[in-house]
Amino acid sequence: MPVQMTTSLYALPPALEAQLLTQLPAGTLSFDPADLVLWGRDWTRVHPPAPAAVAWPRSAEEVSLLLRLCHEHRVPVVPSGGRTGLAGGAVAARGELVLSLSRMNQLGPIDTVAETVRVEAGAVTQAVHEHAARVGLSWPIDLASRGSCQIGGNIATNAGGVRVLRYGPTRHWVLGLEVVTAQGTLLQLGGALHKDNTGLDLRQLFIGSEGTLGVITAATLKLCKAPESMDVLLLQVADLPAVLRLLGAARQGPFSLLAFEYMARACIERVCQHRGLRHPLGGDRGGCYVLLEVERPAGGTQQVLAGWLEQVLSQGLVQDGVLATSQRQAQELWALREGISETLGTTGLPHKNDVALPLSALPAFVDALEALFAQRYPGWEVFTFGHVGDGNLHINVMKPPDMDPATFYQHTQQVDHDLFRLVARHGGSISAEHGIGLLKKAYLSYARSPAEIALMRAVKQALDPHGILNPGKIFD
Amino acid sequence: MKILVTVKRVPDPEQKIKLKDDRIDLSAANWQLNQFDEYAVEAALRLTEDARNPATRLGEVTVVSLGPAEVQQQLRAALAMGADKAVRVDSRDEDLDADIVARTVEKLVRRDSPDLVLMGKLAADNEGNEVGQRLAGYLGWPQATFASIIEVVEGGKALLVGREVDAGVEMKKVRLPAVVTVDLRIVAPQAIKNGRTPPDHAYPEGPRYASLKGIMAAKKKPIEELTLAQLAIQPTLRVRTVSVRLPPPRKAGIKVSSVQELVDKLHNEAKVI
Numbered sequence: 243m244p245v246q247m248t249t250s251l252y253a254l255p256p257a258l259e260a261q262l263l264t265q266l267p268a269g270t271l272s273f274d275p276a277d278l279v280l281w282g283r284d285w286t287r288v289h290p291p292a293p294a295a296v297a298w299p300r301s302a303e304e305v306s307l308l309l310r311l312c313h314e315h316r317v318p319v320v321p322s323g324g325r326t327g328l329a330g331g332a333v334a335a336r337g338e339l340v341l342s343l344s345r346m347n348q349l350g351p352i353d354t355v356a357e358t359v360r361v362e363a364g365a366v367t368q369a370v371h372e373h374a375a376r377v378g379l380s381w382p383i384d385l386a387s388r389g390s391c392q393i394g395g396n397i398a399t400n401a402g403g404v405r406v407l408r409y410g411p412t413r414h415w416v417l418g419l420e421v422v423t424a425q426g427t428l429l430q431l432g433g434a435l436h437k438d439n440t441g442l443d444l445r446q447l448f449i450g451s452e453g454t455l456g457v458i459t460a461a462t463l464k465l466c467k468a469p470e471s472m473d474v475l476l477l478q479v480a481d482l483p484a485v486l487r488l489l490g491a492a493r494q495g496p497f498s499l500l501a502f503e504y505m506a507r508a509c510i511e512r513v514c515q516h517r518g519l520r521h522p523l524g525g526d527r528g529g530c531y532v533l534l535e536v537e538r539p540a541g542g543t544q545q546v547l548a549g550w551l552e553q554v555l556s557q558g559l560v561q562d563g564v565l566a567t568s569q570r571q572a573q574e575l576w577a578l579r580e581g582i583s584e585t586l587g588t589t590g591l592p593h594k595n596d597v598a599l600p601l602s603a604l605p606a607f608v609d610a611l612e613a614l615f616a617q618r619y620p621g622w623e624v625f626t627f628g629h630v631g632d633g634n635l636h637i638n639v640m641k642p643p644d645m646d647p648a649t650f651y652q653h654t655q656q657v658d659h660d661l662f663r664l665v666a667r668h669g670g671s672i673s674a675e676h677g678i679g680l681l682k683k684a685y686l687s688y689a690r691s692p693a694e695i696a697l698m699r700a701v702k703q704a705l706d707p708h709g710i711l712n713p714g715k716i717f718d
Numbered sequence: 719m720k721i722l723v724t725v726k727r728v729p730d731p732e733q734k735i736k737l738k739d740d741r742i743d744l745s746a747a748n749w750q751l752n753q754f755d756e757y758a759v760e761a762a763l764r765l766t767e768d769a770r771n772p773a774t775r776l777g778e779v780t781v782v783s784l785g786p787a788e789v790q791q792q793l794r795a796a797l798a799m800g801a802d803k804a805v806r807v808d809s810r811d812e813d814l815d816a817d818i819v820a821r822t823v824e825k826l827v828r829r830d831s832p833d834l835v836l837m838g839k840l841a842a843d844n845e846g847n848e849v850g851q852r853l854a855g856y857l858g859w860p861q862a863t864f865a866s867i868i869e870v871v872e873g874g875k876a877l878l879v880g881r882e883v884d885a886g887v888e889m890k891k892v893r894l895p896a897v898v899t900v901d902l903r904i905v906a907p908q909a910i911k912n913g914r915t916p917p918d919h920a921y922p923e924g925p926r927y928a929s930l931k932g933i934m935a936a937k938k939k940p941i942e943e944l945t946l947a948q949l950a951i952q953p954t955l956r957v958r959t960v961s962v963r964l965p966p967p968r969k970a971g972i973k974v975s976s977v978q979e980l981v982d983k984l985h986n987e988a989k990v991i
Contacts, residue, residue: 376734378746477930520922523929543791544798548937551930564927567795568750569730571927 252294252337258315262297265307272296281340284325284332285387285587286594288651289680293320293334298345302420302428302459305341309457309710310426312339318713321453323395324366326387328583328594329679331399331452331715338713341457343394349373357465358417358434363394363458370463380468382409386580394458400450402675404501404535404579407631409466411675412449418462419445423455424706434462447701452677453712455705469500469537473547474572476522477532477554477563483605485532488559489631495550497536502631505531509582509627516585522564522575529561532630533579582627583636591641592625593654594681597665598674599633607668611637614664618657634674637661655684662688678716686717719777719874721762722832723801724823725755727785727792728843740961744811751792754838754900760925761868761904762836763800769915776914778802782826784809784819790941797936798928804941807949815957818946820852825949827857832895834877839864839899850899860892866903869911 254262262271272278273295282291294317299305312319320334322342334340343364350360354377361370368388370381383396385403395401397419401412409415418432431445432438448456479485485504492499507530514521538546544565554560566572586592599607615624623640639657641650662672662685672689673682686695695717702709729747736743759781766777781796783789784807793804807822827835840847854861867880867887875894880887882901892898903909907920928936946953974980984991 520924522927524922543794544933545794545937548933552934555930555934560930563930565798565930565933567798567928568753568756569732569748570753 252292254294254317254339255315258311258317259295261311262295262308265311266297266299266304270297270299270304272298278340281322281325281342282320282334284327284330285583286328286330286333286679286681287587287591289330289333289335291333291335292337293340294337296322296340296342298342300345302346302422305343305346305422305457305459306426306428308339308341308426309422309424313425313708313710316708316710318710319457320712321394321398321457323364323392323398324387324390325395326385326391327395327399327679328596328676329673330681331677331679331712332395333680335680336714343392343457343459346459347392352377352379352465353434354379356434356436358462359465360418360434360460360462361393362460363392363397365393367391367393367396374465375468378468379465381415381463381465383412383415386583393461393463397449397458397461398451398453399677400675402629402632402634404503404629406629406634406675407502408498408500413446415464416445416449416461417464419448419458420460421448421456421458424708424711428459429456432462436464447705450677452679452715454702454715455711457711470540471538471542472500472572473497473536473538473544474566474575475534475536475547475551475563476575476578477534478523478527478529478561479532479559480529480561482530482608484559485530485630486601486604488532488554489601491550491554491557491559492534492536495536496542496546497538497550499534499631500537501533501535502629503533503579503627504630504635505533505579505582505627506625507531508623509625510578512589512625513578513581513585516589517577517581519574519577519581522578523562527562533575579627582625586625586638586640590623590643591647591650592638593641593651594676595637595639595658595661595672596628596674596676597635597637597661597670597672599635599665599668599670601633603668603670604630604633604635607664607670608635610664610668611661614657614660615639618653618660629674632674633670658685665689680715683715683717719766719834719870720830720832721765721777721779721834721836722823722827722830723755723758723762723779723781723796724819724835724837724849725759725781725783725792725796726752726838726841726843727783727789728752728841731842735964737962737964740963741959742962749788749792751795752838752841752843754840754842754902756796756838756925757902757905758836758838758900759796759799759801761865761900761910762834763926764910764915764921765834765868765870765912767800767912767915769919769921772800775802776912780805780830780832782807782823784814784822786810793941794936795928797939797941798932799926800932801939803939805944806941807944807946809946809953812959813953813955815955816846816848816852817956818951818953820849820856822946822949822951823849823853824856825951827853834894835859835897837897837899839901850897854897857895857897859896861897861899862890862892863899864901865898866901866906867909868898868900868904870913874913 281296282293318338320338346362347364348362421429625638628636727749762779779801782805862879869878
């Protein structure tokens with residue numbers, strides 16, 4: 243459904259509004275309809291935003307005060323970061339109070355011995371990258387939305403991104419968390435310790451909880467040395483089975499793999515067209531594409547790649563390709579991959595799926611998927627791409643131009659049941675990195691057993707008995 | 719046509735400059751091919767191929783760089799783009815100035831007799847913009863700087879070179895052999911006409927990528943290694959760097975609350991209006 247400007251459909255209880263306005267500094271709250279629309283939604287466009295208010299606290303104490311008051315009044319709260327999510331996890335569509343961490347963006351000094359840094363939750367991911375890069379370190383979670391997304395959101399969604407293949411998801415790079423619970427209690431979970439075996443690791447509960455268990459206000463991040471000499475290649479490959487054989491060959495290559503991204507040719511075509519970019523191979527010549535990013539061994543030149551490339555070319559794994567010889571060209575190649583989501587969202591209305599499969603099951607899954615889509619989406623535009631090195635496929639089905647959005651969503655939701663049955667049958671996950679949020683909750687049972695979901699509910703009940711934190715996300 | 723292209727490695731211009739003992743600290747520099755030199759390589763390749771059949775070379779492109787062994791990487795990159803061979807003259811950046819570089823290239827030009835020397839208009843590190851002009855002077859050759867158009871005319875005996883000037887494009891004819899330095903628009907789709915590629919052919923904007931076949935071919939292309947002594951160059955610096963300082967940090971700005979206050983401050987404090 244298209245987003246419309248909402249006039250205030252919802253309002254905070256007057257007593258709560260009065261308390262918030264008197265106890266928080268001026269300028270912390272907004273009820274402006276334009277703010278409500280902007281801050282009530284993420285990158286999804288399915289649910290029109292309709293929060294009752296937006297708050298921008300400046301400290302964990304203010305977050306605690308806000309939550310304590312909302313808890314007393316049983317007013318739901320949507321914790322909010324850069325709002326770049328793709329599952330509706332940060333959407334406020336039912337009169338919630340949006341609690342934005344944007345003003346809490348302080349970056350602490352970097353401990354170069356322990357390789358850690360303490361940052362506030364609202365710090366933009368790219369700012370953290372740049373902060374660490376000044377001392378030659380890196381927080382290796384990297385996403386196409388790095389310029390907008392925030393550390394708190396990265397942690398709350400256990401974000402993946404383009405370097406999971408080498409570094410794993412966000413969970414691996416968080417040492418300590420500061421969390422405010424639904425009742426307003428401030429918790430320090432872990433610190434800068436690399437080792438801490440003292441009972442349950444509560445911090446892990448909040449990582450990936452999508453804002454349903456507590457509000458993350460600060461984190462101690464684990465850093466690592468930034469890769470030194472990286473090479474970026476765009477390779478043209480015949481088909482998906484060949485892509486997987488190429489992955490096998492790349493794992494044996496004289497380098498370490500940083501990223502292995504798959505793109506159907508339609509993706510590159512659309513991005514080039516939309517952004518006015520040149521096709522790196524001079525034009526489409528069929529097959530599909532792999533964007534490969536590798537780190538060369540110290541002191542090695544690009545020539546170490548030449549031998550490997552010769553091998554994969556002679557084996558027919560690769561048909562053609564280019565190697566970026568400068569930082570500029572590397573960025574141009576990455577722009578083709580990172581521009582896909584924005585391009586699809588701007589040039590049409592995509593229905594997004596984000597599935598993960600065991601690598602061995604991927605070719606059979608894709609065959610079955612193509613058969614399913616040919617039957618259920620005959621002639622529709624479908625764009626597939628993703629972090630194939632992690633078994634992660636992004637599937638975007640575009641709304642046919644002559645169909646109204648409501649019919650489109652209704653149809654895609656029906657097909658999703660078939661799709662997720664297929665995913666489950668091949669031992670996959672229905673949401674590899676986007677989370678469950680609002681958009682995938684109807685399908686949670688394809689990924690998790692009733693016993694698991696019951697346990698999740700018990701944890702939610704223990705931490706948020708009145709269900710004020712991000713209600714309706716993950717499950718109802 | 720035989721073309722000699724000079725290339726220089728420069729630290730990534732996006733990187734923040736660090737100083738150490740009054741010198742720029744390049745220990746953590748991220749080296750890359752100077753952008754204008756990359757454009758010169760592209761221009762040389764377009765001049766020596768028929769775009770309908772780029773595999774068949776119609777001329778020869780030699781890339782030359784002065785620098786330490788690591789410069790091989792930038793030379794290989796140019797070879798992977800399609801240049802035919804390379805020469806590296808062993809030296810350290812701190813032992814060079816524009817004059818030594820120009821005299822070194824002069825020796826190579828006299829030895830190899832190319833029809834054309836193509837260079838970037840300047841290097842992004844010190845933005846000297848000197849070597850091309852000095853080289854033309856030493857050789858006594860015609861020069862055309864800041865080229866944005868190159869057209870081969872008179873059956874390959876001369877070039878028509880377009881230079882962007884304030885009022886438009888100035889067209890100059892230079893007889894070959896000549897020295898031409900290129901500006902950024904030389905990599906526009908139709909900036910170069912070589913008489914073989916159909917005049918309506920449009921290249922993709924920008925320098926080409928290294929193709930896989932190019933990378934493998936580059937492995938087998940020769941890089942000749944020379945020393946300044948072998949070329950009988952006296953490495954006496956005419957320009958010495960005494961010290962390097964960062965510009966003073968800018969003072970923090972202020973916020974004004976009204977246009978009146980802005981005008982007042984510009985008039986009474988800054989005294990600019």
